[in-house]
Amino acid sequence: MRHTPPPINRSRARNMRADSTLAENLLWQVLRNRQLEGFKFKRQVPLNGYILDFVCFEAKLIIEVDGFQHAESVGDRVRDALFRNEGFRILRFWNEDVVKNLDGVCLTILSELRNCGE
Template sequence: MAHHHQPPPVNRLRARTMRKDSTLAENMLWQVIRGGKLEGLKFRRQVPIHNCILDFVCFDARLIVEVDGSQHALSDADRQRDAFFREQGFTTLRFWNDEIERNLDFVCLSILSHASGLVK
């Protein structure tokens, strides 16, 4: 029987709030990846795992997509978090808010190119 990690209730609550307060870029990206619209990849949004809340996760492809504002520029916490998830077998893609707003097609192609070799 698979063991599912139970996030702390406070993280589940924070994730729910973050889903309501998402940025324009997060909403734009969610509209094109939700419900398997992007080549059938199943993404979940604002997923609490361990002590993190991930913006978007495709568990089948073990792919995390983070949408960052400038507060994340060269963040040590982000690097440590990416390394932790890499050890768990995940690839993390990070995009800037304005990159998504200006060039959504490029972002989607990047996600697809990373996912294509990863979906089992």
């Protein structure tokens, strides 16, 4: 059954897509249109009361690109636990890492995608 988020979450996600950070935009250019080994990613997806930066449902992989305000965030740990309990794997990258080492970030994502069946 398809998940239908509340209208407020859909609106917030739409606004976040329009106001993405540089790091999110750079990563999206690599993930969009199945460019990363054919895996389909969506961005700023509202799910279970949260808005995910990037998600690949077929691989059950969530990618978050965060600023340092997320360092040691209890809220992020709670959120990650919720999604892990639903079978998702979560990768978190700092904005600076994406901007300065996009190739390394992509290699980490590819490695996780290739291991999605394990």
